[in-house]
Amino acid sequence: MTEFRLGDQMPNFQLNTTDGATFDFQKFQQGHPNQWYFVINFRGAWCPICVDEIESLVANKGYFEGKNIQIILTSDDSADNLRQLVADKAVPFPVLVDDNNDFANAYGVYSHPDDAIYNDHGKHNEPAYFLISEDNRLLYQQKQTNPFGRPTLVELRKIIQYIQKSYKKAE
Secondary structure (H helix, E strand, C coil): CCCCCCCCECCCCEEEECCCCEEEHHHHHHHCCCCEEEEEECCCCCCHHHHHHHHHHHHCHHHHHHCCEEEEEEECCCHHHHHHHHHHHCCCCCEEECCCCHHHHHHCCCEECCCCCCCCCCCEECCEEEEECCCCEEEEEEECCCCCCCCCHHHHHHHHHHHHHHCCCCC
């Protein structure tokens, strides 16, 4: 499994958006310079905890914009399910379809396999969080092996405030 240390350069990834366009992370960064990027993998539209989290992110869009943070969501759920989620919840962030696990494999996201020791909606990727700086360095990561234990919105705000306060920009 891929492991990253704080400060590591993060790999590029290309995935389709829910409307079928190609999303290239490096090109997105070039189009949104001097920002941070919070790439969040979620289990899928079928996961009520994930849907609650997405609703919180949408409701707090202004907070992230005020901190110059772009949110990017990825999931290995089907494009149809994700497209419906985007429509139902008016998700303003890029929602990317990781149907071949390209992102999950490159970023070391945990997978819940069909033969896991507990039944949980079959094969899917678990929640993961990657805060990436304007110069593409890893500032924070958290990877889950199940739906619980992920940071709340209050905790995400504290993490962001702490990192922005103590951040040492690359020279």
